[in-house]
Amino acid sequence: VSTTSIGGLDGIVFDAYGTLFDVGALEHACAAVTDAPAALAQLWRAKQLEYSFVRTIIDRYADWGQLTSDALDYASTALGVALSPAARRALMAAWLTLPLYPDVPEALARLHASGLRLAVLSNGSREMLLPLVRRAALEPLLFALLTSDRVQTFKPDPTLYSLAADRFHARVFELLFVSSNGFDIAGSKSFGFTVCRVNRAGLPLDALGFEPDMTVASLAELADLLLDEQVQAAQDGKG
Amino acid sequence: VSTTSIGGLDGIVFDAYGTLFDVGALEHACAAVTDAPAALAQLWRAKQLEYSFVRTIIDRYADWGQLTSDALDYASTALGVALSPAARRALMAAWLTLPLYPDVPEALARLHASGLRLAVLSNGSREMLLPLVRRAALEPLLFALLTSDRVQTFKPDPTLYSLAADRFHARVFELLFVSSNGFDIAGSKSFGFTVCRVNRAGLPLDALGFEPDMTVASLAELADLLLDEQVQAAQDGKG
Numbered sequence: 001v002s003t004t005s006i007g008g009l010d011g012i013v014f015d016a017y018g019t020l021f022d023v024g025a026l027e028h029a030c031a032a033v034t035d036a037p038a039a040l041a042q043l044w045r046a047k048q049l050e051y052s053f054v055r056t057i058i059d060r061y062a063d064w065g066q067l068t069s070d071a072l073d074y075a076s077t078a079l080g081v082a083l084s085p086a087a088r089r090a091l092m093a094a095w096l097t098l099p100l101y102p103d104v105p106e107a108l109a110r111l112h113a114s115g116l117r118l119a120v121l122s123n124g125s126r127e128m129l130l131p132l133v134r135r136a137a138l139e140p141l142l143f144a145l146l147t148s149d150r151v152q153t154f155k156p157d158p159t160l161y162s163l164a165a166d167r168f169h170a171r172v173f174e175l176l177f178v179s180s181n182g183f184d185i186a187g188s189k190s191f192g193f194t195v196c197r198v199n200r201a202g203l204p205l206d207a208l209g210f211e212p213d214m215t216v217a218s219l220a221e222l223a224d225l226l227l228d229e230q231v232q233a234a235q236d237g238k239g
Numbered sequence: 240v241s242t243t244s245i246g247g248l249d250g251i252v253f254d255a256y257g258t259l260f261d262v263g264a265l266e267h268a269c270a271a272v273t274d275a276p277a278a279l280a281q282l283w284r285a286k287q288l289e290y291s292f293v294r295t296i297i298d299r300y301a302d303w304g305q306l307t308s309d310a311l312d313y314a315s316t317a318l319g320v321a322l323s324p325a326a327r328r329a330l331m332a333a334w335l336t337l338p339l340y341p342d343v344p345e346a347l348a349r350l351h352a353s354g355l356r357l358a359v360l361s362n363g364s365r366e367m368l369l370p371l372v373r374r375a376a377l378e379p380l381l382f383a384l385l386t387s388d389r390v391q392t393f394k395p396d397p398t399l400y401s402l403a404a405d406r407f408h409a410r411v412f413e414l415l416f417v418s419s420n421g422f423d424i425a426g427s428k429s430f431g432f433t434v435c436r437v438n439r440a441g442l443p444l445d446a447l448g449f450e451p452d453m454t455v456a457s458l459a460e461l462a463d464l465l466l467d468e469q470v471q472a473a474q475d476g477k478g
Contacts, residue, residue, distance in 0.1 A: 046285070047445075053292035054422045054447055058395050058429045062448065070446035077443040156297050183293045190297045204316040206286070207309035208293055209301065 009194070009226070010170035011143065012111060015155075015179035016122035019198055021098040021132055029094035034081045043079060047071035049183075052123055052154040061152040064125040068095060096131045101200065105136070107219035112141040114227055119144040121164050121177075123154045144168075156187020164193075178222065182206025189213075196222055248433070248465070249409040250382065251350060254394075254418035255361035258437055259347075260337040260371055268333035273320045282318060286310035288422075291362055291393040300391040303364040307334060335370040340439065344375070346458035351380040353466055358383040360403050360416075362393045383407075395426020403432075417461065421445025428452075435461055 017023050023045060030037035030044075048071040055061055062070070072091060076083050083091070112118055118141055122129055126147045133139055146163040153159050165172050172192035179185055180198045186208035189195045197205070197212035198219065205211070216222045256262050262284060269276035269283075287310040294300055301309070311330060315322050322330070351357055357380055361368055365386045372378055385402040392398050404411050411431035418424055419437045425447035428434045436444070436451035437458065444450070455461045 050289075050292070050422065051445070051447060053289070053296065054395055054425060056296050057292065058397070058426050060425075060429060060448060070448075073446050074443055156293055158297070183289065186293060186299075187297050190299060204313055206290070207313050208290060209299060209309075 008174060009116065009176050010174040011117035011119060011168050012176045012178060013119045013121045013146075013164045013193070015177075015181060015184050016120050016124055016129060016132070017098070017181075019178060019180045019184075020100055020104050020120070020138075021136075022101050023098060025098050026091075026094055029091050032090065033076075033083060033087050034079070036079070040075055040079055040081055043075040044071055047074050053183075056154045056157050061154075063127075064123060064148055065092075065128055068092065068128075095128055097135065098132060100136050100138075101219070103200075103218040103220045107223040108138065108141050110223045110227060116226070117143040117168065119146060119164060119167065121146040121155075121160070123148050123160075125149040156183050156190070158187075158191050161188060161191040161193070178219075182208065185212050186210040198222070247413060248355065248415050249413040250356035250358060250407050251415045251417060252358045252360045252385075252403045252407075252432070254416075254420060254423050255359050255363055255368060255371070256337070256420075258417060258419045259339055259343050259359065259377075260375075261340050262337060264337050265330075265333055268330050271329065272315075272322060272326050273318070275318070279314055279318055279320055282314040283310055286313050292422075295393045295396050300393075302366075303362060303387055304331075304367055307331065307367075334367055336374065337371060339375050339377075340458070342439075342457035342459045346462040347377065347380050349462045349466060355465075356382040356407065358385060358403060358406065360385040360394075360399070362387050362399075364388040395422050395429070397426075397430050400427060400430040400432070417458075421447065424451050425449040437461070 014020055026044065027037045027041040030040040034040050048068050051067050051071055069092060108118060120133065120142060124147055126145065126149055129145060129147055133142065133145060144167045146167060148154050148160060150163060151159050155161065164175055168175060173194055175193050176196055177188040177193035178196045178198060179188060180200065182205065185195055185197050186206065189210040189212065195212040197215040199215055200217060216225065253259055265283065266276045266280040269279040273279050287307050290306050290310055294306065308331060347357060359372065359381060363386055365384065365388055368384060368386055372381065372384060383406045385406060387393050387399060389402060390398050394400065403414055407414060412433055414432050415435055416427040416432035417435045417437060418427060419439065421444065424434055424436050425445065428449040428451065434451040436454040438454055439456060455464065
């Protein structure tokens with residue numbers, strides 16, 4: 001764990017897929033259609049990301065659901081996995097029931113209770129994220145749900161990050177952006193946010209020329225860091 | 240094979256890595272440092288592409304050599320492959336000795352002999368591409384070598400494709416752009432080129448909303464198509 005001072009935070013903005021919600025669960029859904037579910041889930045997710053990058057660069061936005069469906073088409077065809085219409089629907093539906101990582105619910109509840117405003121900012125569409133957020137009972141904790149369909153572009157495009165600065169009416173460095181995804185850490189740091197990397201899997205940092213301001217192994221660790229700091233500041237104030 | 244009429248071509252522009260030059264050769268170089276060379280070569284190339292996309296979107300250009308070295312850092316660390324300085328240099332040097340696919344030399348010679356102007360347009364830097372082009376004796380065949388360092392951005396950014404239209408003083412649809420890479424096929428077609436996909440491996444087309452104008456299994460097949468068409472046009476002219 002490395003950290004810097006983060007006093008004066010105006011709010012916390014979380015990435016969704018891979019940061020709050022466990023995309024590893026897609027592998028279980030893929031097990032219904034292939035003996036090599038890890039390969040299908042991995043190629044599906046890789047193509048979903050690649051397509052979001054390419055469409056952003058060539059300025060050809062497509063809705064996140066369409067893009068996810070296109071990525072499944074490619075991945076299943078490339079791996080020779082035949083999909084019945086029902087199997088296809090079940091795989092797409094898995095995106096609407098992704099579980100939270102186990103460390104998320106309590107950490108978000110503690111951070112919310114402390115008075116910090118919390119938001120989600122995701123490459124997903126509102127249509128695909130709202131069911132997830134509701135199912136996980138996160139809606140009462142969230143100040144904002146900021147999604148790609150609003151600006152028709154994907155992270156790491158600064159246009160999408162700017163939604164958070166606008167919605168919070170905050171200076172960018174007063175917002176803490178939290179993500180597990182390397183492209184998102186580079187993109188949010190390049191944009192100007194204070195950035196926390198969540199590294200549950202112990203992977204190296206992507207070599208994109210940007211370092212996060214802090215790195216934690218779970219959101220519980222992040223809540224400890226921020227709330228202990230609050231307690232410390234309150235004690236210092238009394239002293 | 241599907242094709243459309245391509246009369247009135249002003250020139251042909253080739254992608255380099257994966258289209259003319261076989262990046263599969265990196266696997267051989269990786270075999271010197273790991274028992275799982277395919278995994279290292281694959282992650283290295285995937286991260287190289289991802290980093291080029293991310294840097295393009297956040298407008299943080301880095302030279303292709305730097306980016307390739309960064310991608311190797313990530314891939315080797317993620318896979319737990321220790322690299323001595325000498326091993327690292329040997330892996331980087333492999334990019335300067337990639338072989339042409341076997342179908343390339345004769346096809347390019349035939350196309351050049353027909354009078355068509357040929358160019359290479361690549362995400363690589365001039366520093367990394369010129370040794371490849373010289374080693375493969377392609378220099379006498381090429382009207383232009385167009386590289387990312389000239390505009391400090393990467394494909395599929397239209398800024399890089401526009402180098403070809405400018406250099407040829409041609410209308411974009413009068414240039415045939417030839418690539419094996421899905422993002423490049425979508426990007427070049429979105430830009431307005433006439434596009435030929437080279438699909439040596441029999442992979443599905445990336446689902447990015449763009450279809451190439453023709454698909455071939457090798458450059459020999461492309462040369463046959465174009466030169467047979469020329470012969471046919473000449474015979475029609477006499478008839």
